[in-house]
Amino acid sequence: MIGNSLRTTINFGPIILLYYLSISEIDSHFENYFEILSFNIQLIIIYFWSLKRPTALGNGHVFFAGLINDVVMGLPLGLSAITYLTVSFVATYVKNMTVNTTIATDWFTFFIALLISNALFIILVSNFSEIKIDISSISYNTFFTLIFFPFFWFLFSAYNSILTIGKNV
Amino acid sequence: MSSSRDDFSIAFRSALLQRGAAQKFSLISLIIVASIIFFLDVFGFNFMKPIRSIINDGIYRISLVASSPSRFIPHATGGVTNLFNVKKENERLKKELEIYKQKELNVEFLSNQNKNLKKILESEESFLKKENIVLSKVLIDKSSPYLKSVIINRGSKSGILKGMPVLDKEFLIGRIVETNYLSSRVLLLSDLNSRIPVTFGDEGTQAILKGNGDAKPILEYLPEGYNVEEGLDVFTSGKDGIFLPGSPIGKTNEKGEVVLYSESSQLSFVKVDLTKKNKEVF
DSSP states (O other): OHHHHHHHHHHTHHHHHHHHHHHSSOOOBOTTTSTTOBOOHHHHHHHHHHHHOGGGSOHHHHHHHHHHHHHHHTOOTTHHHHHHHHHHHHHHHHHHHOSSOOHHHHHHHHHHHHHHHHHHHHHHHHHHOSOOOOHHHHHHHHHHHHHHHHHHHHHHHHHHHHHHTTSOO | OHHHHHHHHHHHHHHHHOOOSSOOSOHHHHHHHHHHHHHHHHTTOTTHHHHHHHHHHHHHHHHHHHHHHHHHOTTTTHHHHHHHHHHHHHHHHHHHHHHHHHHHHOHHHHHHHHHHHHHHHTSTTOGGGOOOEEEEEEEEOOOOSSOOEEEESOOGGGTOOTTOEEEETTEEEEEEEEEOSSOEEEEETTSTTOEEEEEETTTTEEEEEEOOSSSSOEEESOOTTOOOOTTOEEEEOOTTSSSOTTOEEEEEOTTSBEEESSOGGGOSEEEEEOSOOOOOOO
16 A cells, blocks of 8 residues: 555656645756856756656646746746756657667757757747847856756656566556 | 658657646647636736736745745855955955045045036936835745846835836835736846936037846946946936936946945845836836
């Protein structure tokens, strides 16, 4: 009984983490230590789990996490949802097109996903919103998100192997 | 060649349209819904305002609850942050001490400056004459690489309107940019979208304080050839009719930036000045 509920909780791990990061004050912007250091963990979570185990992170959850993030961050409603779903789309496409992936291929395709989602973000904000956003901040954020991807890849891969225990993959 | 094109289109369509046991919605339908929500919100349709207000109030409260572990477990975030900040804080305090020492030696300069500031304070809408203030707690101060803002626990129910100035002690820290029934969003002076008319120096030089995304906003639209001296007190000029004249903001540095008196990352309680009831149009 306890084992089942623990397994269920572990299965919901990525969703819980995604929602928690979107709604809580915990952020990945470390301007106090290094002015330009900020990265977007949500995008890494969405990309990794959409690619490796889509059942762990439904599209609906990605959408709602994006809406929540918009409210907390003060961005136009739906903006983060669009960027998150774009990343999820690229991951699903890559999953459909490839059989075996390595960290190098995942890293490269994540870079493409980041470029597309951030380009979309900039286009939507600069053309349809009155919010002014510093392009250099987005560039630094993209750069560090890309740099930190391998670290989270190993971390999530280890977690994924826990999820896989006792299952026919 | 044609088979690779087929593979591409199959994978593309599959990624957009596929729904499995765990995927109750297809990606394309969610992207369309998100786009509709985005455009409804951006183009400010009237029916979206109360909906957004309710959503904001609800999510801010949930966010407050969700953030409570990180507030109560000092080692999770705050403690570590403080530890790293000790050295920085020490350096800052040393600099402040140096500035105060210089102040003592520069009485004449300060007396001239006071004369100038008194002229501002004697105006009808003096900063000192304000009585209508609402004390608010900072609910969320999630740091963002893009927007510098905080959420406070007072909204239109408490009489808060868009554009109202927000103070930390007596120092101006920003203005209200979004009001909900029970909460409001404060745009900080350091945000890229912030523009405040200010005055400083012996001659009451006028300028616009522009946020640049960093901790130190910059002075713009200065008189031609004007060189900003270090250590001048910067106050709101009240020229925009939104902010009361004479609210202290910070001190100038040699780069033409303003070192704010109030550190935005350390805010816990702020005051909203309700004196000006005129609603700013954004």
